[in-house]
Amino acid sequence: MTDPKAKTTPIREGWERAAVDYRKGFGLHLEVIAHRLAALLPRPLPTPVLDLACGPGTVLSALSGRTASSISVGCDFSRRMVGFTRERVAGSHGVVADQDHLPFGPRSFGTVVSSMGTIFSRDSEGQMREVARIMAPGGVFGFSAWGLPEETELGAVSRRIVAEWPHPFEGVLPPLESPYSPGRSPWLDRMAREAGFLIREVVSDWHRFRFPDTRSAAEVLVGTGRLALLVADRPELRSELVERAAAAFEIHRDPSTGHVSLENRYHIFILERGRS
Ligand SMILES: C[S@@+](CC[C@H](N)C(=O)[O-])C[C@H]1O[C@@H](n2cnc3c(N)ncnc32)[C@H](O)[C@@H]1O
Numbered sequence: 001m002t003d004p005k006a007k008t009t010p011i012r013e014g015w016e017r018a019a020v021d022y023r024k025g026f027g028l029h030l031e032v033i034a035h036r037l038a039a040l041l042p043r044p045l046p047t048p049v050l051d052l053a054c055g056p057g058t059v060l061s062a063l064s065g066r067t068a069s070s071i072s073v074g075c076d077f078s079r080r081m082v083g084f085t086r087e088r089v090a091g092s093h094g095v096v097a098d099q100d101h102l103p104f105g106p107r108s109f110g111t112v113v114s115s116m117g118t119i120f121s122r123d124s125e126g127q128m129r130e131v132a133r134i135m136a137p138g139g140v141f142g143f144s145a146w147g148l149p150e151e152t153e154l155g156a157v158s159r160r161i162v163a164e165w166p167h168p169f170e171g172v173l174p175p176l177e178s179p180y181s182p183g184r185s186p187w188l189d190r191m192a193r194e195a196g197f198l199i200r201e202v203v204s205d206w207h208r209f210r211f212p213d214t215r216s217a218a219e220v221l222v223g224t225g226r227l228a229l230l231v232a233d234r235p236e237l238r239s240e241l242v243e244r245a246a247a248a249f250e251i252h253r254d255p256s257t258g259h260v261s262l263e264n265r266y267h268i269f270i271l272e273r274g275r276s
Contacts (some may be wrong), residue, residue: 009171010169010170010171010172010229010232011120011171011172011173011174011225011226011229012077012078012098013229013232014171014225014226014227014228014229014232015076015077015078015081015225015228016078016079016080017225017228017232018223018224018225018227018228019056019078019080019081019084020080020223021219021222021223021228022055022056022081022223022224022225023055023056023084024223025219025220025223026220026221026223026224027055027056027058029209029220030055030058030115030116031058031062032207033115033116033144033207033266033268034058034059034061034062034115035062036144036203036205036268037059037062037113037115037142037143037144037268038059038062038063038066038113040142040201040203040268040270041063041111041113041140041142041270042140043066044066045063045066045067045110045111045140046110046111046136046138046139046140047067047070047071047072047109047110047111048070048071048072048073048108048109048110048111049063049067049070049071049072049073049109049110049111049112049113050072050073050075050104050108050109050111050112050113050134051072051073051074051075051085051113051114052075052099052102052112052113052114052117052118052131052143053075053076053077053099053114053116053117053118053120054074054075054076054081054082054085054117055076055078055081055084055085055115055117056081056084056085056088057074057084057085057086057088057089057092058115059113059114059115060072060074060085060088060089060092060113061085061088061089063113064089064090067089068091071093072089072091072092072093073092073093073094073095073109074086074089074092074093074094074095075094075095075096075097075099075102076096076117077096077097077098077099078096078225079096082094082095082096099114099117099118099120099121099127100121100122100123100126100127100130102130102131102134104134105134106133106134107134107135107136107137108134108135108136109134109135109136109139110135110136110138110139110140111139111140111141111142112131112134112135112139112140112141112142112143113141113142113143114142114143114144115143115144116144116145116146117143118143118145118178118180119145119146119176119177119178119180120174120178121178122174124178124179124180124191125191125194125195128191128192128195128197129194129195131195132195132196132197132273135273136273137273137274137275137276138272138273138275139272139273140200140270140271140272140273141197141269141270141271141272141273142268142269142270142271143180143268143269144266144267144268144269145178145180145181145266145267145269146176146177146178146181146264146265146266147177147181147182147183147204147264147265147266147267148177148181148182148265149176149177149181151264151265152176152177152264152265153209153252153262153263153264154209154221154262154264155176155177155264157221157245157248157249157252157262158176158221158224158226158227159176160248161221161227161230161241161244161245161248162226162227162230164244164248165230165241165244167230167234167237169229169230169231169232170229170232171229171232173226173229174226176226180267180269181267183202183204183267184199184202184204184267188202188269192271196273196274196276197271197272197273197274198271198272198274199269199270199271200270200271200272201268201269201270202267202268202269202270203267203268203270204265204266204267204268205265205266205267205268206263206264206265206266207263207264207266208261208262208263209260209261209262209263209264210259210260210261211249211259211260211261212258212259212260213253213258213259213260214246214247214249214250214253214258214260215242215246216260217245217246217249217252217260218242218243218245218246218248218249219242221245222238222241222242222245227241227245249262
């Protein structure tokens, strides 16, 4: 199903273009966080399950086996990403929609998950209220987010590439940090309470990205929607982008092995929808 209100914007186009590379690149690196999120969800899992900003079904796939006998839905504004999820998670349904305009009725889901997806919402407070609306009482909302800018080495590389990119591009790049970046905060407490959620758990940890060399690190980062936006419909600029990205990773390269490693802080939030 495709929501007719899901407008085509430059960033949506960026993710659409990046989808194939993302699935075999950055999406694989995020599997660890998806599995961590899945492990923190209750057993049995309240169903049906919605994976919001699902990408290639990274979290739904980590949950497969726990959703086999129920409906599970992958929702993303990239049609290709939704297609990958449907291919990857047998029996799942796909909805192409903007996460800030959810086309679902009240109390539709028992569990809503989102790994590194809600961070791209343009209205986090409105989104939290919307997620509460589409969830059944007692349901669970589990999502992950990156930490603060000074805690995310990969984010710093991404920001540097963008800041130094010499060519004009259309659209505004969404930031990687979000209101969730501090982890548990007074803002989160207030917002969750107002939306009707109890905060069950916030787990904060570090994820180490490892790449065999600067070139492969660059290829992975270029295969994300933010950086795809820089080259948009000018594919002749892609090799320059990869070169610049590889140079930006140089400070994280071990001179003796050539391996690249960077650490990013992340948080996982487990919220429960109140019963009223
Ligand atoms: C970093 S990826 C995470 C994908 C997946 N959850 C994972 O863990 O691999 C972010 C995803 O959010 C989607 N996305 C970004 N903004 C969105 C929006 N406004 N509405 C729906 N999907 C969005 C992108 O298309 C992309 O698939």
